[in-house]
Amino acid sequence: FKKGELLYTGKAKEMYATDDPEVLWVEYLDQATALNGKRKVAVDEKGLLNNRISSLIFTDLAKHGIKNHFIEQLSDHVQLVRRVKMIPLETVVRNAASGSFERKFGVSHLMTFDQPVLEFFYKSDALDDPFINDSQVAALQVADESTVAEMKRQALLVNTRLQTIFAEMNVQLVDFKIEFGLTADGHVLLADEISPDSCRLVDKTTHQSLDKDVFRKNLGDLTTVYQEVLKRLATVEGGQ
Numbered sequence: 279f280k281k282g283e284l285l286y287t288g289k290a291k292e293m294y295a296t297d298d299p300e301v302l303w304v305e306y307l308d309q310a311t312a313l314n315g316k317r318k319v320a321v322d323e324k325g326l327l328n329n330r331i332s333s334l335i336f337t338d339l340a341k342h343g344i345k346n347h348f349i350e351q352l353s354d355h356v357q358l359v360r361r362v363k364m365i366p367l368e369t370v371v372r373n374a375a376s377g378s379f380e381r382k383f384g385v386s387h388l389m390t391f392d393q394p395v396l397e398f399f400y401k402s403d404a405l406d407d408p409f410i411n412d413s414q415v416a417a418l419q420v421a422d423e424s425t426v427a428e429m430k431r432q433a434l435l436v437n438t439r440l441q442t443i444f445a446e447m448n449v450q451l452v453d454f455k456i457e458f459g460l461t462a463d464g465h466v467l468l469a470d471e472i473s474p475d476s477c478r479l480v481d482k483t484t485h486q487s488l489d490k491d492v493f494r495k496n497l498g499d500l501t502t503v504y505q506e507v508l509k510r511l512a513t514v515e516g517g518q
């Protein structure tokens with residue numbers, strides 16, 4: 279595959295075309311952002327670590343019947359993915375209270391839920407990704423009802439599998455964000471990335487944060503923490 283024109287620059291990734299119209303070239307950048315991109319710093323190895331972590335997780339999910347856009351990892355910072363039309367929604371699944379849920383409802387940190395909580399946020403930098411409910415999604419014609427139902431179904435399957443993977447790593451999956459796209463024939467396909475940038479992970483023994491909260495809250499060195507996540511994940515997934 280040949281790297282083509284730059285299509286999109288995100289907060290932590292760049293997307294390029296390839297010589298195959300169905301395939302995109304994704305470069306994971308060594309940088310971290312917070313506050314919707316208003317705070318941005320270089321972080322050694324972060325792109326490499328997230329590329330590897332996301333590649334291992336997407337491979338695992340596919341093996342467990344959850345199809346996704348991942349094709350293959352090409353190099354330290356690059357992976358190939360299938361081109362889809364992104365649905366402008368962030369799908370968040372929560373197993374315990376943290377972040378915006380904890381602030382919004384004033385509940386105790388890591389209060390656990392009997393059932394996972396599912397939320398959508400409308401992707402808009404100008405609006406700061408506001409919460410959006412199903413009828414608002416319908417009113418704005420962001421996605422049709424069957425697409426929303428399918429996103430929820432897949433999100434809960436992803437949650438179940440991720441909880442299993444992370445439990446084997448002695449890590450609690452507090453919450454995570456995923457994104458979906460539509461294939462040319464209209465199927466909902468898991469896309470974007472799954473990494474410590476998009477998950478809240480807490481060590482089950484020490485209760486230490488092993489995710490981007492380390493950067494958001496200045497809790498320590500992000501690279502060290504992401505290296506630890508990759509080390510444990512690589513062990514669970516049977517080596518590099």
Ligand code: U5P
Nearest residue numbers: 376377378379453454455475476477478
């Ligand atoms: N999240 C993202 N990107 C965002 C906002 C949130 O990946 O732009 C993830 C967080 O890392 C967390 C989950 O795992 O979604 C819920 O975030 P919050 O709504 O509690 O801030």
